[in-house]
Amino acid sequence: MTENLRVIVAFARVSRKKEFDIRSWITAKWTNSDFYHVKILIDNIWIQSTLGGVTVQEFKQEDLQNPEFDYVEIPDIYLTDNQYSQLKKFIKNVEGQDYDWMQILLTHFISLHIDHLSKWTCSELVTKLLQLCYFEKVLFLRPERVSPKDLADILGIS
Numbered sequence: 399m400t401e402n403l404r405v406i407v408a409f410a411r412v413s414r415k416k417e418f419d420i421r422s423w424i425t426a427k428w429t430n431s432d433f434y435h436v437k438i439l440i441d442n443i444w445i446q447s448t449l450g451g452v453t454v455q456e457f458k459q460e461d462l463q464n465p466e467f468d469y470v471e472i473p474d475i476y477l478t479d480n481q482y483s484q485l486k487k488f489i490k491n492v493e494g495q496d497y498d499w500m501q502i503l504l505t506h507f508i509s510l511h512i513d514h515l516s517k518w519t520c521s522e523l524v525t526k527l528l529q530l531c532y533f534e535k536v537l538f539l540r541p542e543r544v545s546p547k548d549l550a551d552i553l554g555i556s
Contacts, residue, residue: 403441403482405472405531406462407524409550410435431547433555438524445489445527447497447518454493470553475531485530492518521546 411432437446442457462469477485496517518526525541535552536544550556 401476403475403477403531404439405475405528405533406439407470407472407528407549407553408437408439408464408467409433409470409546409555410437410467431545431550433546433550436520436524436546436549438527440485440489440527440531443489445492445523447495447520447523449497451497452492452495452518452523454489468550468555470555472528472531472533472553475533477531481530481532485527488530489527492523521549524549 411434435446435448437444439445439457439461444453444455444457444461446453497519519542521544522541525536525539525544528536529539529541536549
């Protein structure tokens, strides 16, 4: 059994952006929320899917000081060595994969959810990572159907 993993989910609010960004505003409006992006910290790395694709970045303490984000720590995440190895392998495999624009368009214009295995929306990736951390509240969700607002609701952010 590994030690308790540090897992933090960060939600970006359009109302806290310093400069207006039409893409962020549209994303928030499509999901009927103030949230336009979500990312996750696991151990000491941030994982997110943005316009540039899936990135993995080293954690810096000042990352938690960005006023644009709300941060939610997920307590009591314990994985076996094998589960932790699978999580790390998944992160390594998705790094550099593309953002899933088609999923965004299909979801919001014709309510069609397709799981592209090598493309990710931000909330889809975070949900999948939370599933690999065996976080009970998301285990039975279909990640491709989850929005930043859905995750915020699950984690009690309003």
